[in-house]
Amino acid sequence: MKKTPFYTYMMTGMLVLACVPAAQADCAEKHGQIRSGALDTLYSSYLGIQRSLARDDLAGAKKASDAFLVKPPDLPAELSHSVDAKEVLKDLRAIRSAENLPSARKAFLGLSERMVLVMSESKYAGKDSALVFFCPMTNEGKGGRWLQDSRKLANPYYGKSMLTCGSLKTRISPPPEKRP
Numbered sequence: 001m002k003k004t005p006f007y008t009y010m011m012t013g014m015l016v017l018a019c020v021p022a023a024q025a026d027c028a029e030k031h032g033q034i035r036s037g038a039l040d041t042l043y044s045s046y047l048g049i050q051r052s053l054a055r056d057d058l059a060g061a062k063k064a065s066d067a068f069l070v071k072p073p074d075l076p077a078e079l080s081h082s083v084d085a086k087e088v089l090k091d092l093r094a095i096r097s098a099e100n101l102p103s104a105r106k107a108f109l110g111l112s113e114r115m116v117l118v119m120s121e122s123k124y125a126g127k128d129s130a131l132v133f134f135c136p137m138t139n140e141g142k143g144g145r146w147l148q149d150s151r152k153l154a155n156p157y158y159g160k161s162m163l164t165c166g167s168l169k170t171r172i173s174p175p176p177e178k179r180p
Helices: 006-035 038-054 058-070 085-096 101-121
Strands: 130-135 144-148 167-172
Touching (some): 058 085, 101 144, 101 167
Antiparallel strands (some): 130 144
16 A cells, blocks of 8 residues: 655645635625625615514515515625525415415524524624524524614514514624724
8 A cells, every 4th residue: 555645745735725715705805795784774664664563564564574685785605604695585485475474484484583684694794783683482492583773672573462572692793893
C-alpha cells in the first residue's frame, strides 16, 4: 500500500481551513441580501398577522399575509441557513386561505418558528425591534414562539381569551456595526 506523505495531508487541511471563512462570507453575503428590503417587508407582514391573531381578527391576518403575497419581493431560495423560502410562503398562503382562527393559528405557529430562525440567523438589522416571546400552552402543551416589536405581551395563539399568556424570552439584536 502506498503511503501518502504527511505534507499532502497538511496542505489539504490548510486548504479546507482557508476555504471555511470564504464559504462563511459567501453565506453571509447570500443571506445578507434579504436584510435590506425583503426581510423588512416580510417582517412587517408577519407583525400584521401577529397583531391580527392577537385580536382574534381572521380577516386582518389574511389581509396582512396577502400584503406580502400579492407582490413579494425577491427572496433567495434559502432565507437563512436553516429556512427555505418556500416553507415561509406556504405558511403565508395557509394563513391567507384559512377558514377559521384555529387553522390560521396553526399555520402561524410554523411561520413563527421559521421567522425566529430567519431573524436570528440573519442578525436582523431593520427598523423595528424583534422580540421573541414564548407561550407554553400552545401546540398541545409543547409551546410555541412568536415575534413582536413591542414588549407588551399579545399572544397570537389564544387571542383575547389568553392575551397575556407567555413571556418575553429574548431580543434579536443586530451586531454593533449594523445597529441604526
